[in-house]
Amino acid sequence: MSPLLEAVNLVKHFQVKGDVPFLSKTVHAVDGISFSIEPDRSLGIVGESGSGKTTIARCLVRLYKPTAGDVCLEGKSISTRAGIRQLRKRVQMVFQDPGGSLNPKFSAERIIRESLLHLRVAKRREMRSMAVELLRQVGIQPSDSKKLPHQFSGGQQQRIAVARALAPRPDVLILDEPTSALDLSLQAQIIGMLVALRKDLGLTYALITHDLAVVRQLCDQLLVMYLGKPVESGPAPLILSGPQHPYSKALIGSVLRPDPETRDLEAPLHGEIPSPTAPPSGCRFHPRCPECMPICSVEEPIPWQVGEATIWCHLFSDGHGTGGDE
Amino acid sequence: MRRRTENTPVAIERLTRQANRFAEITKRRFGFAYLVFRLNPASLLGLIIVVALFLSAFFGPLALPYSPDKTNAPERFQAPSSSHFFGTDKYGRDVFTRVLSAARVDLLIALGSIGLAFVIGTAIGSLAAYFGKAVDAVLMRIMDMIKSFPQFILAMALVAALGPGVRNLIIVITVIMVPSFARMIRSRVLSLREMAYVDAARTSGVPWWKIITAYLIPNSLGTLVVTAALNVSYAMLDAAGLSYLGLGVRPPQAEWGTMISEGTSQLLAGRWWISVFPGLALFLAVLGFNLLADGLRDIIDPRMRR
Ligand SMILES: Nc1ncnc2c1ncn2[C@@H]1O[C@H](COP(=O)(O)OP(=O)(O)OP(=O)(O)O)[C@@H](O)[C@H]1O
Ligand SMILES: [Mg+2]
Numbered sequence: 001m002s003p004l005l006e007a008v009n010l011v012k013h014f015q016v017k018g019d020v021p022f023l024s025k026t027v028h029a030v031d032g033i034s035f036s037i038e039p040d041r042s043l044g045i046v047g048e049s050g051s052g053k054t055t056i057a058r059c060l061v062r063l064y065k066p067t068a069g070d071v072c073l074e075g076k077s078i079s080t081r082a083g084i085r086q087l088r089k090r091v092q093m094v095f096q097d098p099g100g101s102l103n104p105k106f107s108a109e110r111i112i113r114e115s116l117l118h119l120r121v122a123k124r125r126e127m128r129s130m131a132v133e134l135l136r137q138v139g140i141q142p143s144d145s146k147k148l149p150h151q152f153s154g155g156q157q158q159r160i161a162v163a164r165a166l167a168p169r170p171d172v173l174i175l176d177e178p179t180s181a182l183d184l185s186l187q188a189q190i191i192g193m194l195v196a197l198r199k200d201l202g203l204t205y206a207l208i209t210h211d212l213a214v215v216r217q218l219c220d221q222l223l224v225m226y227l228g229k230p231v232e233s234g235p236a237p238l239i240l241s242g243p244q245h246p247y248s249k250a251l252i253g254s255v256l257r258p259d260p261e262t263r264d265l266e267a268p269l270h271g272e273i274p275s276p277t278a279p280p281s282g283c284r285f286h287p288r289c290p291e292c293m294p295i296c297s298v299e300e301p302i303p304w305q306v307g308e309a310t311i312w313c314h315l316f317s318d319g320h321g322t323g324g325d326e
Numbered sequence: 327m328r329r330r331t332e333n334t335p336v337a338i339e340r341l342t343r344q345a346n347r348f349a350e351i352t353k354r355r356f357g358f359a360y361l362v363f364r365l366n367p368a369s370l371l372g373l374i375i376v377v378a379l380f381l382s383a384f385f386g387p388l389a390l391p392y393s394p395d396k397t398n399a400p401e402r403f404q405a406p407s408s409s410h411f412f413g414t415d416k417y418g419r420d421v422f423t424r425v426l427s428a429a430r431v432d433l434l435i436a437l438g439s440i441g442l443a444f445v446i447g448t449a450i451g452s453l454a455a456y457f458g459k460a461v462d463a464v465l466m467r468i469m470d471m472i473k474s475f476p477q478f479i480l481a482m483a484l485v486a487a488l489g490p491g492v493r494n495l496i497i498v499i500t501v502i503m504v505p506s507f508a509r510m511i512r513s514r515v516l517s518l519r520e521m522a523y524v525d526a527a528r529t530s531g532v533p534w535w536k537i538i539t540a541y542l543i544p545n546s547l548g549t550l551v552v553t554a555a556l557n558v559s560y561a562m563l564d565a566a567g568l569s570y571l572g573l574g575v576r577p578p579q580a581e582w583g584t585m586i587s588e589g590t591s592q593l594l595a596g597r598w599w600i601s602v603f604p605g606l607a608l609f610l611a612v613l614g615f616n617l618l619a620d621g622l623r624d625i626i627d628p629r630m631r632r
Contacts, residue, residue: 101522118531
């Protein structure tokens with residue numbers, strides 16, 4: 001059976017103005033990413049800022065047309081008109097900036113009704129009560145449903161954004177850093193809500209985050225990416241407890257290590273992430289990699305199956321694991 | 327004693343909270359009227375002038391005993407007096423009545439053309455910004471073409487082509503005002519288009535025309551209102567200027583520009599009142615709209631300050 005939602009060799013480049021007049025530069029935001037999301041197997045996507053996570057999410061909901069590759073919903077490409085209509089109903093997204101994703105001129109209830117109306121999920125006269133019910137489901141009082149977005153707190157705005165995404169009763173919810181804009185106590189509340197919603201509504205999440213604690217609570221699968229490329233993927237608990245790629249080790253190690261002294265020793269992530277307009281040759285991580293070998297700057301690594309994990313790294317090419325490509 | 331000092335900040339905080347709530351409620355209940363409370367004194371004066379202008383233009387002629395257009399030869403060239411506040415002209419018409427009647431025409435032309443330019447410019451600018459590329463290039467090149475002529479010369483040429491009259495005057499002034507609106511809303515929509523709520527609307531299946539009309543334009547309304555207010559006085563000056571040159575409102579219809587031009591030939595004879603009073607009325611109207619527009623801009627969108 002084909003997976004619920006699938007990214008097939010997804011590529012997204014942006015053309016931006018360069019320093020030289022009339023010559024545009026290409027931003028390699030996403031450069032060949034594949035994954036599949038099975039029903040009830042939530043996927044986490046982690047990586048540094050600028051690694052292309054939001055770009056992937058926007059390709060998944062067709063806000064961006066991929067430069068190459070495709071997104072498939074239950075095996076069918078979404079690049080057709082009918083495909084997009086199906087997609088809008090079944091895959092919804094919660095945006096990175098909760099406040100900014102709500103029209104300042106619309107009340108909370110009107111924001112939900114827009115979705116109900118245009119995705120044709122309810123009859124006109126049922127919409128109002130359905131909108132209020134959806135808001136109640138995410139913890140917004142019916143008495144507050146007429147308020148405008150700026151009259152809500154950041155946490156409440158995030159709840160409204162979730163309610164809007166739930167309106168067409170989607171199967172997949174894409175969450176772009178759902179907690180990063182909130183303070184700590186609110187983060188726990190929102191995560192609690194997401195855990196409950198997943199159970200109650202049978203949702204599957206594609207969750208983008210910096211926060212590995214969120215991954216631990218919400219994700220079954222994990223994809224670690226770096227500068228538009230996959231680095232390591234596999235079952236989330238496995239990668240979180242034993243990351244194998246030098247980048248995953250650094251990323252996950254730096255968060256897990258409680259003591260900042262040893263964190264610096266164990267997680268030698270030197271320097272800044274390079275610019276995606278001129279990604280490094282070979283393995284994109286090689287300039288910062290503590291275990292860099294001569295081949296790394298020349299040849300792009302192919303995926304290696306190591307136990308249940310897939311790792312894109314030359315370290316695993318001889319004897320460490322069984323090579324193979326997907 | 328101690329408890330009191332401790333409680334003062336709490337009391338202040340509560341008062342502030344109540345004041346904020348009061349402001350919030352006022353804002354919601356009275357919408358735009360709430361802006362009045364925030365106008366600076368000069369703009370408040372502008373508002374008073376504008377309101378007075380509207381009231382006298384619409385109710386003045388009803389209350390006055392004279393007709394603006396009916397000639398009355400025996401009473402010609404009377405100096406201002408208690409029966410004719412602004413005197414009479416060479417046909418014996420009451421200048422005060424005519425000034426108020428002209429206010430109606432000038433307000434109609436100015437607000438009519440600004441209203442039309444608002445609608446057309448908003449449509450052009452928002453379509454150009456939303457679709458970009460070729461649509462943007464074509465629409466904005468047309469706007470640039472209109473803008474590249476000296477406004478008043480272009481207006482004269484257009485009226486010469488269309489012929490005089492109130493309707494044509496409105497059309498012509500609309501044409502020369504449209505680019506200002508189009509440019510304003512274009513730059514506003516270009517930045518709003520990047521907002522996450524527009525993307526969210528797309529994933530909610532909202533069609534493009536509704537994204538423009540229900541998301542982008544309502545969130546640009548402040549900018550548009552300020553643009554409109556800033557341009558009313560220009561529209562009024564254009565209307566009066568063209569009429570002064572005989573290219574606008576035709577006599578015997580009372581209009582400030584026409585009246586000024588009719589009166590200039592009488593100035594040397596010492597009959598100053600025939601052109602000075604309509605001139606003053608035009609001056610006051612332009613001043614009023616400008617002061618009001620400045621105040622609105624400072625409140626709604628201070629970045630539009632040039
Ligand atoms: N519309 C765009 N035009 C040009 N470049 C873009 C565009 N969107 C993203 N980029 C670039 O693509 C790269 C990836 O961006 P993306 O927003 O996907 O990263 P991210 O992983 O979501 O980062 P963050 O954690 O900061 O949200 C960045 O270098 C960014 O500057
Ligand atoms: Mg992002």
